[in-house]
Amino acid sequence: MARRKVISNKKEIFDAAFTIVDTDGVNALSIRHLSGYLNVSSMTLYNYIENIDEVKKEVILEGFRRLYRNGYEALLSIRKYDGWIRIDEGCRVLAGALYHFGVAQPHLFELMFCTNDGKFRKDPEVAPFYGFFHNLLHRKSAPNGNGDNGRALNMLGHITNYMIIERIRGVNNTTEEDYFEHVNEYISKMF
Amino acid sequence: MDTVYTSFLKMLDFSDDEITEIGDDWKIAANAIGLVDKDIEFAQNVWIPQYWDISMKGVRLCIAAYIRELIDILKISEFKKQGKKIIYGISPSQPACYRAIKLAGGDDIYVGYPDFVIANILGPFFNKQSLFSSDDTYLSDKCRHCGLNRTRINMSLNTIIPNPDVIWSWGFFCDEGRKTEELIECMSDNQWNYITSVMPHDAAFGEQEDKNTERVKYLAEEIRHGHRSIEEHTGISVTAKHMFDALKEYSECIRKLDELNKLVTNSRPQPIGGNELGLFGNIVGLTLNTGLDYFNEALDTILDEVKQKIENNEGILPYDSPKLGCHFTPICVPWVDRTFLQYGVSLTFSSHVSFSKINFLPFDYLDPYMISAQIWLRNANSVNLGSHAERMSEMLKEYDIDGMLYGFFSFDRWLGTSRMTLEMIEEKSGIQHFYLEGDYWDDRNYKQEDRAGRIETIAYFLKSKKLLSRNDG
Numbered sequence: 001m002a003r004r005k006v007i008s009n010k011k012e013i014f015d016a017a018f019t020i021v022d023t024d025g026v027n028a029l030s031i032r033h034l035s036g037y038l039n040v041s042s043m044t045l046y047n048y049i050e051n052i053d054e055v056k057k058e059v060i061l062e063g064f065r066r067l068y069r070n071g072y073e074a075l076l077s078i079r080k081y082d083g084w085i086r087i088d089e090g091c092r093v094l095a096g097a098l099y100h101f102g103v104a105q106p107h108l109f110e111l112m113f114c115t116n117d118g119k120f121r122k123d124p125e126v127a128p129f130y131g132f133f134h135n136l137l138h139r140k141s142a143p144n145g146n147g148d149n150g151r152a153l154n155m156l157g158h159i160t161n162y163m164i165i166e167r168i169r170g171v172n173n174t175t176e177e178d179y180f181e182h183v184n185e186y187i188s189k190m191f
Numbered sequence: 192m193d194t195v196y197t198s199f200l201k202m203l204d205f206s207d208d209e210i211t212e213i214g215d216d217w218k219i220a221a222n223a224i225g226l227v228d229k230d231i232e233f234a235q236n237v238w239i240p241q242y243w244d245i246s247m248k249g250v251r252l253c254i255a256a257y258i259r260e261l262i263d264i265l266k267i268s269e270f271k272k273q274g275k276k277i278i279y280g281i282s283p284s285q286p287a288c289y290r291a292i293k294l295a296g297g298d299d300i301y302v303g304y305p306d307f308v309i310a311n312i313l314g315p316f317f318n319k320q321s322l323f324s325s326d327d328t329y330l331s332d333k334c335r336h337c338g339l340n341r342t343r344i345n346m347s348l349n350t351i352i353p354n355p356d357v358i359w360s361w362g363f364f365c366d367e368g369r370k371t372e373e374l375i376e377c378m379s380d381n382q383w384n385y386i387t388s389v390m391p392h393d394a395a396f397g398e399q400e401d402k403n404t405e406r407v408k409y410l411a412e413e414i415r416h417g418h419r420s421i422e423e424h425t426g427i428s429v430t431a432k433h434m435f436d437a438l439k440e441y442s443e444c445i446r447k448l449d450e451l452n453k454l455v456t457n458s459r460p461q462p463i464g465g466n467e468l469g470l471f472g473n474i475v476g477l478t479l480n481t482g483l484d485y486f487n488e489a490l491d492t493i494l495d496e497v498k499q500k501i502e503n504n505e506g507i508l509p510y511d512s513p514k515l516g517c518h519f520t521p522i523c524v525p526w527v528d529r530t531f532l533q534y535g536v537s538l539t540f541s542s543h544v545s546f547s548k549i550n551f552l553p554f555d556y557l558d559p560y561m562i563s564a565q566i567w568l569r570n571a572n573s574v575n576l577g578s579h580a581e582r583m584s585e586m587l588k589e590y591d592i593d594g595m596l597y598g599f600f601s602f603d604r605w606l607g608t609s610r611m612t613l614e615m616i617e618e619k620s621g622i623q624h625f626y627l628e629g630d631y632w633d634d635r636n637y638k639q640e641d642r643a644g645r646i647e648t649i650a651y652f653l654k655s656k657k658l659l660s661r662n663d664g
Contacts, residue, residue, distance in 0.1 A: 009641075011640055061644060061645060068648050068652050072655045075658045090659045128625050128626070128652070129652065135623070136659055140621070
């Protein structure tokens with residue numbers, strides 16, 4: 001089949017990149033693979049994008065969209081009639097959302113949190129979305145009288161990410177129960 | 192008989208008498224900037240109702256004020272033939288300094304910002320960027336140039352506007368504007384006269400520039416020199432009284448605008464949207480040859496309507512929906528505001544055209560040029576980055592917002608230093624900042640479908656935080 005000369009819009013490229021990462025992993029995402037997937041030449045692809053990093057950034061942003069949507073929906077599901085959600089409850093629910101997101105889309109999780117030497121963490125469009133727990137739950141003066149909870153939330157982020165990555169990479173046989181047992185213990189001690 | 196053109200004017204509350212008087216001029220003006228019958232119909236039936244709340248009389252009157260100015264712009268050639276002097280300004284600048292020239296010259300001169308007005312009409316109300324794209328030979332959009340400069344150069348090349356007697360390029364803020372004048376002059380067969388006013392950006396980091404008398408004096412002299420140069424080109428002499436009268440006009444308008452900004456942003460539910468607020472905010476940096484009366488009428492009307500909405504507890508989103516302040520709400524791509532609304536977040540005030548307590552302090556001087564210079568140096572966006580961060584964080588504390596949105600100036604100021612400043616503002620104010628890459632003037636490089644995902648993510652972020660903040664009491 002003859003190669004196409006045009007692409008309808010940039011979104012077509014980013015959707016294809018997302019599919020490649022989701023199915024074949026981060027390392028499979030290259031200009032060559034992407035152009036083959038889209039049935040265009042590499043040169044055609046470069047008419048639409050600057051480089052592979054632009055594509056990776058879009059995939060990461062799509063990952064954050066899904067993660068924050070999952071978090072929001074999980075929080076909505078436990079909201080009581082008066083809208084009250086305690087900080088420890090919020091932590092547990094968000095830890096659950098993060099876990100299920102990571103397990104369902106392991107390659108995407110790796111791209112977002114484990115690759116590129118933090119390059120995208122400095123990008124102004126992406127940076128605000130890193131620090132999932134801290135972003136949503138940080139209080140300089142927490143209601144339970146514990147003062148600034150920023151460090152505890154950052155640590156929760158490190159623990160959860162570490163355990164999910166270990167699970168994804170098959171480093172150990174951490175089960176869902178193990179994960180929540182650890183997370184619950186940390187949360188009950190810190191919040 | 193009704194035509195698409197008269198029907199459009201009726202929608203904006205023009206009286207029958209006025210429609211009879213200016214109907215033909217409006218058609219000529221619209222056609223001259225590339226609008227044809229179907230564009231007018233599309234604007235009236237689709238685009239304006241979709242992105243502008245024209246159920247509010249204040250909004251209709253404000254759009255009408257822009258249209259009146261457009262009609263005037265397309266008469267500049269006629270004015271010139273009548274022997275009137277023509278003076279253009281560029282934005283961002285301090286409009287009172289240009290208004291003073293108009294007050295001095297009266298009906299014998301035209302003073303206005305044709306590029307700014309036309310760019311703020313074509314995108315917001317017609318979804319048409321014909322003047323950006325008509326000729327990409329110079330300042331191509333692919334090279335990320337400012338829409339104003341692209342509009343000005345294309346208007347000049349297409350002789351939509353004639354060469355002015357002089358253009359006063361206010362270079363205290365924009366450094367591309369004066370280079371654009373130079374380029375136009377190089378390309379122009381006739382003389383394109385321009386005056387450039389600049390001052391070095393060499394203040395120490397964090398210095399309060401409005402308190403540095405030497406600096407205020409230097410800037411005052413630059414402005415005074417601008418007026419003198421205009422006098423040399425046109426014979427029109429600006430006096431201290433003209434300056435005082437212009438400053439008074441603008442300070443009254445700005446107080447009303449500040450009231451509107453605070454009422455809209457600090458009310459829950461929020462009575463009107465970011466687009467509507469942005470439409471009024473433009474006056475902070477704009478001189479209209481048609482004067483401020485039409486604009487003031489629109490501003491008074493919207494203030495009354497907003498107060499009524501607040502009293503009735505009416506809003507564009509539920510009571511506790513997240514609100515975002517914006518560096519400069521991109522009204523030329525009005526779908527940005529409405530996409531946020533669609534995801535349950537409202538845009539509010541634009542920090543670029545808003546004020547804090549410092550802007551309303553008494554002045555330290557009696558000379559109108561010194562006052563004018565002090566006003567400029569109290570503006571958070573005109574000063575060194577340390578002072579900018581300080582003033583921005585003070586300003587943000589006066590508003591009830593859940594975050595700030597930056598971006599839309601990828602062609603301009605998104606440099607490393609600005610990014611560092613944002614971090615400082617975030618740290619000082621405690622308000623989360625987001626950045627959305629985009630172009631304030633047109634969306635050909637940043638389509639709605641490309642940006643929607645980012646907007647949705649910001650919305651989930653803010654709504655989650657809102658849910659979790661309820662236990663803060």
